[in-house]
Amino acid sequence: MAFLLLNDKKGEWKMAYDVAAWEKSVAFHGHICPGLAIGFKAAQVGLNALGVARAEDEELVAIVENDACGVDAIQVLTGCTIGKGNLIYRDYGKQVYTFANRKTGEAVRVAVNPGLLDARDEEYRQLRQKVFGGTATQEERERFSVKHREAARWLLELPDDRFCQWKKIDLQLPGKARIFSSIICEECGEAAMEPRIRIKNGKKVCLACFGEEYGRGW
Numbered sequence: 058m059a060f061l062l063l064n065d066k067k068g069e070w071k072m073a074y075d076v077a078a079w080e081k082s083v084a085f086h087g088h089i090c091p092g093l094a095i096g097f098k099a100a101q102v103g104l105n106a107l108g109v110a111r112a113e114d115e116e117l118v119a120i121v122e123n124d125a126c127g128v129d130a131i132q133v134l135t136g137c138t139i140g141k142g143n144l145i146y147r148d149y150g151k152q153v154y155t156f157a158n159r160k161t162g163e164a165v166r167v168a169v170n171p172g173l174l175d176a177r178d179e180e181y182r183q184l185r186q187k188v189f190g191g192t193a194t195q196e197e198r199e200r201f202s203v204k205h206r207e208a209a210r211w212l213l214e215l216p217d218d219r220f221c222q223w224k225k226i227d228l229q230l231p232g233k234a235r236i237f238s239s240i241i242c243e244e245c246g247e248a249a250m251e252p253r254i255r256i257k258n259g260k261k262v263c264l265a266c267f268g269e270e271y272g273r274g275w
């Protein structure tokens with residue numbers, strides 16, 4: 058593992074981040090962006106706090122509260138993936154990540170401090186508004202893309218206590234991934250797992266064929 062060493066101004070050299078793991082995250086995600094750096098840092102803080110490395114099987118669980126760029130770094134660093142059933146997505150739109158170790162029952166919740174980038178660089182904040190608002194000129198877009206990469210780098214090198222708040226928590230871990238039998242949908246003929254089957258006009262159907270769930274708003 059290659060760690061980048063940083064001088065913390067008091068003349069002490071300390072490990073900042075695992076460069077090889079960062080490069081792997083960038084390759085997986087497809088580009089360098091501050092969002093990826095946020096997920097990368099959060100995973101690094103979480104794994105350090107738990108004292109563990111990447112999960113080979115289902116021993117680690119990651120709960121992510123957004124579906125933005127950072128989740129890709131979470132998958133690369135922790136080895137928690139949708140396919141293994143140990144990456145759990147909660148659609149809260151929050152930069153909060155929880156990591157748990159099934160072996161020890163320990164869990165740590167990492168909440169990223171808000172407004173890190175905006176507080177750092179007013180020009181970046183304004184450029185971002187223009188670029189995402191669709192009003193940026195070509196020149197502004199190019200300037201933004203340079204600043205975007207700079208911001209990612211800055212986040213990676215940020216001390217953990219400025220980056221986030223983290224604490225150990227008690228967590229009721231979700232059960233391990235289960236295997237269910239398949240039922241053939243009587244409408245499309247495709248198989249779906251049993252808990253996802255509905256009854257429509259007396260027929261067993263998949264959710265895609267079932268359409269809208271009936272509800273009265275409560």
Ligand SMILES: [Zn+2]
Nearest residue numbers: 090092093126
């Ligand atoms: Zn991204």
Ligand SMILES: [Zn+2]
Nearest residue numbers: 242245263266
């Ligand atoms: Zn169907």
